Each structure stands twice: as C-alpha cells, then as structure tokens.
Amino acid sequence: MKAAIYRGIKNVEVVELPMPTCDDNGIVVKNTYAAICGSDVSAYLHGGDDNMIWRDHEFGHEMATEVVSVGKNAAAQGIKEGDRLYIWGPFAKGDFMRSATVGGFSEYMEVMNVGLEQTVFRIPDEINDKVASIIEPFTIGANAAMCLGIEPGKKAIVYGAGAIGLTAAMTLKYKGCQVVVVDLMESRLKIAESLGLEVCNLAKEDYMEKCGEVLGKIPAFMGPETLDCDYYVDAAGNQAVIDNFFRGAKMGAALSVVAMYHKDVTMNLRPLTMSGMKIIGAGGGGPDIIKLSMEILASGMFPVENIITHEFKYDDILTAFEQACKAEETLKVVLKY
Secondary structure, three states: OOOEEEEEEEEEEEOOOOOOOOOOOEEEEEEEEEEOOOHHHHHHOOOOOOHHOOOOEOOOOEEEEEEEEOOOHHOOOOOOOOOOEEEOOHOOOOOHHOEEEEEOOEEEEOOOOOOOOOOEEOOOOOOHHHHHHHHHHHHHHHHHHHHOOOOOEEEEEOOOOOOHHHHHHHOOOOOOEEEEEEEEHHHHHHHHHOOOOEEEEEOOOHHHHHHHHHHHHHEOOOOOOOOOEEEEEEEOOHHHHHHHHHHHHHOOEEEEEOOOOOOOOOOOOOOHHHHEEEEEEEEOOOOOHHHHHHHHHHHOOOHHHHHHHHHHEEEHHHHHHHHHHHOOOOOOOOOOO
16 A cells, blocks of 8 residues: 655655554554645644654544454444544554554554544544545634533634634534634635634734624723623634733633644733633543534535645645645645545
8 A cells, every 4th residue: 555654854755555454453444535734734844743743654644534444343333344434543553642643644544442432433424525534623623612611692713714723613603602713814714704704814904993893892801992702712823812812802701722832922911810811721622522523514504625725636645745835825735545
C-alpha cells in the first residue's frame, strides 16, 4: 500500500509499505478521504514535535474510513467489512502519543483495541465520506462551544473563521445561540456567511460597533457600555483576542480558549474577579461530543461542505500540502483516495 511518511520540514515522502493486519481486538480500515489538519500544516512548515507528529512516521488523523478486515472480538461487537467508521485518533494505536500519527495519509491502517461507540463510531448515512473526513476537527470546535455550558437564546462571539472557529460557531447556533464570527480574512468570513452566520471583519469594521449592532449593548459594571454577549470562543490565538474579550465582555461572560498559543500574552485579571468572568481551556471532547458533532453534520442545517475549499487526489498529496499552507485562499484541504 501507499503511505505518506513525515520526514521533517517541507519533507513528506510517499512510500510502499506492507498491508497492515490486525489481531482479534482490532480492525483494518481503508481510508476513503483524509483532511489536512492545521497541526499537519504546522509540522510541514515548522516541525512536528509540538503537535506529536513524529519524524519518519505515517501521519494524518482526520479521515473517513471503510472496514476491510475484522478481528473476531471486534466482529462480536457487530463490526463488519464495509462499515463506515469514524476513528477516534488518541485510541487508534493504543498510544496517546500517536494521536496525530495514526495513518490517515496511508491507504490502509490498523486500528487497535476496538470498542464500538467508544473508540470507533458508525458514520451516519446522511454524512458522505468527504464531509466525514472533517468529523475530527468538528469535535474540537464543538467541544470548545459545549464546555461553555450553552443555553438556548444566549449570544456568542467566535474569534477566528478557520475550521475550528466555524465548527464552534455552528455548534453554538445549532444549540440555539445567536453567533457572530470575527476574523480579518474576507474569504473565510464569506464562508461563515454561507453557513448562515453573522460576521465582523476586523480589517474594515470596528469590533465594538459591529458586534454591538448585531448582539446589542448593555450598561457595564464599570466603565462604558459593554456587549450583550454571554459566550466567547478563542479559535484565533493572539493578543488582540484577549484584549477584545476584556474590552467588551459583560459580567459573567465566559471565554473558551481552543486556539494553540505560541507566544505569551498579557492580561489584567482584575475584571475576572470584579465581574465574575471565566476563561476555560478547551481540548478535545469524548464520545458525547463525537456523537453531537455527527448529529449536527447529519442534520442538514448547515452546508458544511463549504468549509472544504480544495480537494486533491491522493497522488497529489504534496501539492495538497502546499495549497493547505496558503491561508488567504484555503480553509480545509482534503485528499480523495
């Protein structure tokens, strides 16, 4: 089989490897689509260690799969050849440190210690393989939203119109919130609008004015008027996000941080004490979040395929990686096997 091996910065090699096999507790799956994650792009441009993408390993962790071989204990759970499954990366290889190097960029992969609805999940018929390849990033965005304790009728701002920010925004809207997505890139904000989301373009609009126009303003506990916004999601990861949150947040507002920060930021924590604001770290979600993500994708409420801006054949994986590095014109890149 063909497999893409991460060799280091700007160095991905496609090689021939033996077909994988599985033991009684595992399965072998065929990848039908794979998506390139932001962590894959970071590894390609800057090095992979910070994202657990290890040199000389198969890599890729966002994929749609079809079962081709089943161990007897996995078969006893009702898994059979031809089943379409979402594979939960941290458990695919029995090693959390292999979460990002499970083999999504290989034609076939072994999945170990399979537990149906625990480590692998059936993909609903309503979700095609192309969209199924972005279930994994959807779970990250969905968890960033859900850890805020969402209530219908509340209002939210999402910083960052990348895949994680947009999936967080869709989750908030699905749960009954009014949402504004804030970014600097017009191309990404147009995609947000195509998903039925309100937007604020910081390159040409004033943050407080535009978000206040959409969500409303209320008297502040201390100082001038503040935004009538309950929930915030940071999927951008820069000082401006922190500054805008503290500039506009009302009493009791909560910020969920899902962005990966690479530089230190400064903040005055006094408002957290005075106004009861909260800052929450959001990692990946568990089975409940995976099921919710698939529920949203299967609902038909959003034209989710709009997030996928480029599709390449697997043989063009190197071109696909170069395209994925062009943030101004690219959101999500997928490979079709």
